[in-house]
Amino acid sequence: MKPILNIFDEPLLYTEGLSKLLIQNKIFSSIEIFNSCESLYENIKVHPPEFVMISSNIMMLTEIYQCIENIIAENKKIKIIVIGSSYDVTVIRKLFNKGIKSYLDKNSSYDEFVRSVNALSADEIYICEYAKQMMINFISNEQEKPNPNIKDPLTRREMEILKLICDGYSSKDISEKLFISINTVETHRKRILMKLNVKNSVGVVKYALENNIIN
Incomplete structure (x- = not known):
């Protein structure tokens, strides 16, 4: 329905x-x-x-x-x-x-x-695109800077996937965009969730916003 x-x-x-x-x-x-x-x-x-x-x-x-x-x-x-x-x-x-x-x-x-x-x-x-661009631009500028709030820093690939998660992409979309398997994307997602100590994609974006990863 x-x-x-x-x-x-x-x-x-x-x-x-x-x-x-x-x-x-x-x-x-x-x-x-x-x-x-x-x-x-x-x-x-x-x-x-x-x-x-x-x-x-x-x-x-x-x-x-x-x-x-x-x-x-x-x-x-x-x-x-x-x-x-x-x-x-x-x-x-x-x-x-x-x-x-x-x-x-x-x-x-x-x-x-x-x-x-x-x-x-x-x-x-x-x-939306308007808000997404502001967030992604900030992430791009901060990629090389260590985040003191994360004990186990995200890898370059994990940061790339984090940006796409904030962009609203599904695992299937990410796999197609980065030319990697869905299983690989899911593995990266799980590692990101574990490192950020959050439960889902909503938590990823909230964490990024609250901790000024995207701000």
Whole structure:
């Protein structure tokens, strides 16, 4: 069964158009648009969706933080996508710390939104091109510098895979991009998880953000 999406945004033409396009392309089974916190929270209690998309058009940043906290408190399984307004890495880091699974920018394309949904459906996270480039550039500049927070430093290949994980790539995508087997990618992933002392890809990105590996 296709998942359900709740959109928290103003009922603008583009919002309604996005909803129709997603339904036509059979991305979601149903989509509902809300423009008040109360109506969104009430619907989540009665009919919890798999996805919630929050737009920066409708709230201040502090209100977005609070909205995320309220949604997570009600249902931790809901995957939250935030559409930001050219936020810097500090803000994006805080959004992920609050519990979102995907960050897209207001200029992100429809295809990128679909990639985001696919990544979240596979229990991965997704970061848009705007935010990704800032993070990857920082990693590239820091590759040669030892990180005191990691007792067993990442190898050059592990740093390369770490960048691709932050880029939202799956193990299959990484294997194709680096011309190595999926088993080799999985081995590197396990070593990265072990060295960073995290459980999954979400933890990898959070660790990188919190420890200024990408900042």
